[in-house]
Amino acid sequence: MTEELVTYEVVDEIAYVGLNRPEKRNAVSDRVIDALSLCISRADREAKAAVLFGEGKHFCAGLDLAEHAERTAIEGVRHSRGWHDVFSRIEFGTIPWVCALHGAVVGGGLELAAATHIRVADANMFMALPEGQRGIFVGGGGSVRIARLMGVARMMDLMLTGRSINAQEAESWNLAQYVVPEGTAKAKAKELAKAAAGNAELSNYAIIQALPRIRDMAREDGLFVESFVASFTQNSPEAKERLQAFLDKRAAKVRNPQDQAGSGK
Structure with a gap:
């Protein structure tokens, strides 16, 4: 593979997993999901905790809509269930996952972040669920995970209005557990992952x-x-x-x- 869609390395028993499509704001394609799945399996075997982050200016701007537009209804169901499977292996895996969030955390990107156990928001981060404006619905587990984090009323607000929220709002809504100065989310996530890795x-x-x-x-x-x-x-x-x-x-x-x-x- 000439293009490494998801980067992976283990340092001091911490796995670092990076979404690596910066030119596409790290939009999640089928190939990204496949690559992420492989990294999750490796991290379960090789590490005691993991840090998930995005390369470039954004964590993840969500679903790759170019792929989504061509799917039939049954293909859409299979695609959604595939996301559920991969994200559930983060949420219900064997090691803690800490997510470093910066820039856009939108749609499927927020669904992915919600599958991790601790979320660290850079001060420049913003979140949104624009599915209503795109004529679609969340399909990566957001109706379960995101709604349970911040409540159905707030999720409905974001989906119906398409508005964005900043890092401070995300923390107050329980979508992030930490807000840190711009450019330091990954470092904080590393610190937290190291602490978790030291547990039994x-x-x-x-x-x-x-x-x-x-x-x-x-x-x-x-x-x-x-x-x-x-x-x-x-x-x-x-x-x-x-x-x-x-x-x-x-x-x-x-x-x-x-x-x-x-x-x-």
């Missing part, structure tokens, strides 16, 4: 797999499942070693963020 692998897996499912359960069902997940993880050999390290004062305590800021650390 079984704990990370339980967090990724259990929390979204418990959210969808009835209250008592969720509490019941929580008890089993908690018992299973805390009885692993790694958990026992980490707990003993804490009891022996070999592990750091949780610090007040104000103390950390005051110490210059």
Whole structure:
């Protein structure tokens, strides 16, 4: 392949996965989805956490509409289900994914970002869901993931009006967990991925797999499942070693963020 549509490298057990169609604002084509799928499989095998980012001036401007316009109805269903499969392997994979967002995070780009576990927004980032203006509908899982992050009313507003929101609004709407100065989203995402990679692998897996499912359960069902997940993880050999390290004062305590800021650390 002469064109590397998605870049991939592993450094210090962190996989860096980059959308690499900057001339198309990283619009997602079928070939991009295929390349992303391969990178997800590699990251699951080779890394303890992953950072997803976009090359160039934008994270991702969404679906490649040139391909979409030619599909029949059944082809559209198969295409959408293909996106669901790939994005679900991020959301329900084996490692944490941190997304570094800058520039346009539009349509399918927002659907992709919503599949990751932590989203870091550069101050210059903007989000939109212009599907209504294009005569289409979200097809990459947005009606489930995005709606659950910010609520149906806000998603309906974006889709009906076509308006954009900035990074600060995205954070207040729970579409981003961090807003950082322009040009620093990838660095912050790297910092967060490194922190997550340092966790017990079984704990990370339980967090990724259990929390979204418990959210969808009835209250008592969720509490019941929580008890089993908690018992299973805390009885692993790694958990026992980490707990003993804490009891022996070999592990750091949780610090007040104000103390950390005051110490210059």
